[in-house]
Amino acid sequence: MTRDAVPAMAHAMSAAETEALAHLVDEALELLGREQLEPARATIAEAIAMAPEHAEVRTLQAELALLDEDPAGARVHLEAALAVDPELADAHHLLARLLEDAGEHAAMVEHDLRVLELDGRADRRHAIGTPQDLAFIEEEARRTLATLPGHLADRVEDVPVILEARPSADIVREGFDPRALGLFEGPTDFGRRANTGDTRPTRIVLFYANLLAMAPDDDELAEQVEVTVLHELGHFFGLDEDDVADLGLA
Numbered sequence: 001m002t003r004d005a006v007p008a009m010a011h012a013m014s015a016a017e018t019e020a021l022a023h024l025v026d027e028a029l030e031l032l033g034r035e036q037l038e039p040a041r042a043t044i045a046e047a048i049a050m051a052p053e054h055a056e057v058r059t060l061q062a063e064l065a066l067l068d069e070d071p072a073g074a075r076v077h078l079e080a081a082l083a084v085d086p087e088l089a090d091a092h093h094l095l096a097r098l099l100e101d102a103g104e105h106a107a108m109v110e111h112d113l114r115v116l117e118l119d120g121r122a123d124r125r126h127a128i129g130t131p132q133d134l135a136f137i138e139e140e141a142r143r144t145l146a147t148l149p150g151h152l153a154d155r156v157e158d159v160p161v162i163l164e165a166r167p168s169a170d171i172v173r174e175g176f177d178p179r180a181l182g183l184f185e186g187p188t189d190f191g192r193r194a195n196t197g198d199t200r201p202t203r204i205v206l207f208y209a210n211l212l213a214m215a216p217d218d219d220e221l222a223e224q225v226e227v228t229v230l231h232e233l234g235h236f237f238g239l240d241e242d243d244v245a246d247l248g249l250a
Contacts, residue, residue: 013051017050020050021047021050021051021054021057024043024044024046024047024050025047025056025057025060027043028040028043028044028047028060029060031043032060032063037067040064041064044057044060044061044064047060048061053080053084054084055081055082055084055085055088055091056081056085056088056090058077058078058080058081058084058091059077059078059081059088059090059091059094061077062074062075062077062078062081062091062094063094065077066094066098071098071101071102074094074098075095075098078091078094078095078098079095082095087118089114089115089118089119089122092111092112092114092115092118093111093112093115093178093179095111096108096109096111096112096115099111100175105175108175109172109173109175112172112177112178113169113172113173113178115178115179116166116167116169116172116178119166119178119179119209119210119213120165120166123165123166123209128165128208128209128212128213129165129208129209129212133208133212134163134208136218136221136222137163137206137208137211137221137225138161138163140221140222140225140226141161141206141225141229142161143226144225144226144229144230145161145229148233152233152237155189156189156233156236159202159203159204159236160203160204161203161204161205161206161229162203162204162205162206163205163206163208164205164206164207164208165207165208165209166178166179166207166209166210167180167183167207171183179210179213180207180210181206181207181210181211181214181224181228181231182204182205182206182207182228182229182231182232183204183205183207183232184203184204184205184232184233184235184236185200185201185202185203185204185205186198186200186201186202186203187200187202188202188235188236188237188238189236189237189238190238202236204229204232204233204236205232206225206228206229211224211225211228
C-alpha cells in the first residue's frame with residue numbers, strides 16, 4: 001500500500017493531530033513492508049485509538065485482517081474505508097485483490113480501473129517519471145541484462161525492454177493488475193525457436209510509475225528493476241508465475 005495524503009476526517013482534526021496520524025500511517029506501512037508485524041500491530045492500534053473510522057486506518061486494519069487470514073473482515077474494513085474516502089486508491093487496489101481471490105471478476109476490474117485512474121492523477125500531480133528517473137531505470141535494466149550468462153544473453157539480445165508509465169486500461173479490463181511492475185508480451189523463447197507462427201513482437205515492459213511508487217530510494221529502485229526484469233525474462237524462458245516465485249522473483 002502506498003500513501004499519497006491522509007484525507008480529511010469526518011470530524012475536524014487539529015493540524016498536529018493530522019500530522020501525528022500521517023506519521024503513524026507511514027510508520028505502519030513501513031513496518032508492514034518490512035514484515036515487522038508486531039510493531040506494525042502496535043502502531044496501527046495507536047492510529048485506531050486516534051481515528052478509528054479514518055479511511056487509511058480502516059485500510060491498515062484490512063491489511064491486518066488479511067494477515068490473520070480473515071478476508072471477510074478485511075472486506076468490511078475496505079468497504080468502510082471507501083465509504084469515507086471513495087478516492088483512496090490503496091483501498092480500491094486491496095479490495096480488487098480480495099475480489100480476484102473470490103472470483104468476482106467484474107467487480108475486481110471495476111476497482112482496478114479506478115486504481116488506474118487515481119494513480120494516473122497522482123502521477124500528474126507529482127510529476128512522476130522525470131528524465132533522470134527514466135534514465136536510471138533504463139540503465140539498471142541494461143545492467144541486469146548484462147549479468148546474464150552468455151548462452152542466455154544471446155537468446156535475449158533482440159528482446160527490447162520498453163518503459164511505459166502504467167498498464168493500459170485495455171489489459172486492466174482483461175484482469176491485469178494496474179500496479180504490476182512489469183509485463184512480458186509475445187512468443188516465448190521456445191515459441192520463437194519452434195516457429196509457432198506467432199508474429200507478435202517479443203518485448204518486456206517495465207511500468208516506471210509503479211516502480212517509482214514502490215521504491216523509496218535509488219537502492220530499492222535498482223533492486224526492484226532487477227527483480228522485475230528477471231521475473232519477466234523467466235516468462236520469456238517459459239516459466240509461469242509459480243515458477244518465478246519459487247526462484248524468489250515474485
